[in-house]
Amino acid sequence: MAWEWNAAAVAGAGTMGAGIAITIARSGLNTLVFDESPDALDRAKRQVEAFFEGSVRKGKLDAAAAAAATARLSYVKDVSALAEADVVVEAIYEELAAKQRLLSTLNAVCRDDTLFLTNTSTLSITELAAGSGRPDRVVGAHYCLPAQLMRLVEMSKAIQTSAASWDQAWAFQRATGQHPVETKDRPGFVLNFFCVPYHNDVIRMVEAGVAEPADIDKAVKAAMGFAMGPCELIDLIGLDTQLRASEAFFSVTNNPRTFPPPLLRRMVAAGQLGRKTRRGFFDYGSDALFGA
Amino acid sequence: MPDLSYSIARTGESRAFPGTHAFIDGATAEGAVLVLLGPAMAPRCVAPERTAVLVELSTECLAAYEREEDPPASSNLVGFARWRLGANPPSDLIELVAGRTTRPNALDAAQAVFEAAGFTVSRCADRAGRIVDRLLRPQFNLALTALDDGLATAEDMDLCLKLGLGYRQGLLAPLLGSGLADHYDVTRALFEVYGQAQYAPPRLAVVARQKADKAEPSHASLLREAGE
Ligand SMILES: NC(=O)c1ccc[n+]([C@@H]2O[C@H](COP(=O)([O-])OP(=O)(O)OC[C@H]3O[C@@H](n4cnc5c(N)ncnc54)[C@H](O)[C@@H]3O)[C@@H](O)[C@H]2O)c1
Numbered sequence: 001m002a003w004e005w006n007a008a009a010v011a012g013a014g015t016m017g018a019g020i021a022i023t024i025a026r027s028g029l030n031t032l033v034f035d036e037s038p039d040a041l042d043r044a045k046r047q048v049e050a051f052f053e054g055s056v057r058k059g060k061l062d063a064a065a066a067a068a069a070t071a072r073l074s075y076v077k078d079v080s081a082l083a084e085a086d087v088v089v090e091a092i093y094e095e096l097a098a099k100q101r102l103l104s105t106l107n108a109v110c111r112d113d114t115l116f117l118t119n120t121s122t123l124s125i126t127e128l129a130a131g132s133g134r135p136d137r138v139v140g141a142h143y144c145l146p147a148q149l150m151r152l153v154e155m156s157k158a159i160q161t162s163a164a165s166w167d168q169a170w171a172f173q174r175a176t177g178q179h180p181v182e183t184k185d186r187p188g189f190v191l192n193f194f195c196v197p198y199h200n201d202v203i204r205m206v207e208a209g210v211a212e213p214a215d216i217d218k219a220v221k222a223a224m225g226f227a228m229g230p231c232e233l234i235d236l237i238g239l240d241t242q243l244r245a246s247e248a249f250f251s252v253t254n255n256p257r258t259f260p261p262p263l264l265r266r267m268v269a270a271g272q273l274g275r276k277t278r279r280g281f282f283d284y285g286s287d288a289l290f291g292a
Numbered sequence: 293m294p295d296l297s298y299s300i301a302r303t304g305e306s307r308a309f310p311g312t313h314a315f316i317d318g319a320t321a322e323g324a325v326l327v328l329l330g331p332a333m334a335p336r337c338v339a340p341e342r343t344a345v346l347v348e349l350s351t352e353c354l355a356a357y358e359r360e361e362d363p364p365a366s367s368n369l370v371g372f373a374r375w376r377l378g379a380n381p382p383s384d385l386i387e388l389v390a391g392r393t394t395r396p397n398a399l400d401a402a403q404a405v406f407e408a409a410g411f412t413v414s415r416c417a418d419r420a421g422r423i424v425d426r427l428l429r430p431q432f433n434l435a436l437t438a439l440d441d442g443l444a445t446a447e448d449m450d451l452c453l454k455l456g457l458g459y460r461q462g463l464l465a466p467l468l469g470s471g472l473a474d475h476y477d478v479t480r481a482l483f484e485v486y487g488q489a490q491y492a493p494p495r496l497a498v499v500a501r502q503k504a505d506k507a508e509p510s511h512a513s514l515l516r517e518a519g520e
Contacts, residue, residue, distance in 0.1 A: 144455070144457075150455065150456065151455065152451075152452060152455035152456045154452060154456075181448060181451060181452055181455075183443075183444060183452070184443065184444075186443065190438075190444055190448075190449055190452040190453070190456075191452055191453070191456045191457060193434070193438065193443070194431060194434060194435075194453065194457070194463075195457065198427065198430070198431055201426075201427055201430065202427060205423070205426065208417075209417060210416055210417045210423070210426070211414060211416040211417065212415075215415050215416060215423065216423055216427070218385075218412055218413075218414045219375070219412075219416075219422075219423040219424050220423070220427065221412075222375075222383055222412035222414075223375040223383050223424045224383075224424075224428065224459065224461070224466070225460045225461060226457070226458055226460065227458025227460060228457075228458050233457070256489075257430070257490055
């Protein structure tokens with residue numbers, strides 16, 4: 001059966017939600033952006049519009065396409081507005097209980113055939129599905145940061161995911177211009193399995209005074225030709241996200257590398273969350289979304 | 293304007309500069325900086341008239357060559373390593389190590405000489421594995437273990453890392469291409485110092501070292517067999 005997508009929704013308008021909303025609206029679908037925080041919605045709207053303006057300025061998108069994409073986006077703070085969505089991409093905080101609560105609210109609000117994709121980085125798709133009220137319609141779709149630029153989406157099935165849901169989720173990714181790769185419902189899939197412990201090692205290295213963040217980034221990039229150094233990547237991901245991911249990861253893996261380093265907690269407590277607060281390991285002039 | 297002249301003395305085969313290189317050609321007889329290429333030697337009073345004496349490090353710390361009796365910040369000894377993965381050609385990264393006794397001006401001179409020669413220079417403390425080995429060897433270990441555990445194929449794992457994290461070559465392709473026996477040697481040395489599971493040589497690296505030793509016993513493997 002060919003699946004007709006009329007409207008999609010993104011729940012959680014933070015770093016990831018704003019980027020995911022851009023990819024969906026850019027592909028031609030009406031996109032509802034939902035967040036419980038009016039401030040987050042305002043920020044997302046400002047960032048998304050600035051991003052499309054940047055895309056036009058840099059010649060990546062023509063002005064008419066950018067205007068059309070902008071017009072396809074609605075920002076809503078009432079979850080009942082998501083009733084019309086064919087697919088909801090969940091991108092709220094990395095907390096099992098919070099995500100399950102939201103999915104079960106969405107289950108009450110949305111049509112029976114609405115597909116739920118979860119952007120969790122470390123939680124089990126199977127556990128999330130179990131708390132959703134529609135476990136066969138839940139699929140893991142882990143977008144990468146910055147979602148508005150990165151095409152990779154790590155897709156994984158819950159034990160309960162139906163074959164039809166999986167096919168539709170895969171088709172949705174293709175239809176919105178993404179590059180799905182099948183991974184397994186294991187903590188961290190591929191990317192965070194590598195990233196979460198590694199980034200904690202980097203933070204521990206800074207904390208132990210072995211090297212400055214700039215020296216670490218320079219070294220790793222020059223050694224392996226990586227596009228970004230780990231400290232600028234942690235700043236981009238957000239130190240609060242790294243902390244939440246570490247806590248979630250440690251609770252399911254018991255791997256000491258994933259235990260949050262004290263410096264990470266201190267930086268989060270000080271509000272130095274990376275690009276989004278203009279200060280992390282490095283200083284940034286603005287909180288504009290990365291890229292164009 | 294700092295004096296960027298340097299001389300080179302070889303103590304044996306160098307992993308940093310195994311063949312010809314513009315840096316070797318740029319050396320002069322009486323440079324302000326003396327670069328010792330090859331395995332570093334026991335501490336002794338080398339060239340006090342030089343601004344800096346650069347010692348090529350492998351997995352060991354510069355402290356192994358510093359004299360106990362020297363006070364802090366009193367010597368011209370600086371450690372360096374040009375990062376290299378196994379048999380792959382060396383990278384353009386120079387990790388510069390300041391030891392307990394290294395004078396700041398010796399470190400500055402070393403950095404200036406390498407940067408003038410076009411290298412990327414990162415400074416770090418005198419710790420085993422410096423920056424890159426300490427951070428990336430556990431990642432290589434994770435990839436090798438995940439391969440054994442069937443998380444994904446080597447190609448899919450590298451694809452995710454390339455698309456998702458900007459690791460342009462991935463992790464496994466360069467590592468597997470470089471020869472895993474050397475990875476075994478580095479991780480074993482780090483494991484000895486840190487005792488943390490992430491540095492323990494993974495099965496595939498152990499096998500590679502065993503195979504290499506069967507083909508041609510290394511000095512290290514003979515010492516191990518002799519119980520030293
Ligand atoms: N940041 C990354 O690098 C990254 C990458 C891939 C996946 N993820 C995953 O994406 C998700 C979101 O991460 P983020 O970095 O965008 O977080 P974020 O903190 O930037 O944004 C989360 C947003 O969710 C909103 N929210 C929280 N609870 C809500 C609820 N019940 N209903 C509606 N909105 C709610 C918050 O107000 C906030 O705006 C997490 O699951 C994270 O693990 C993050």
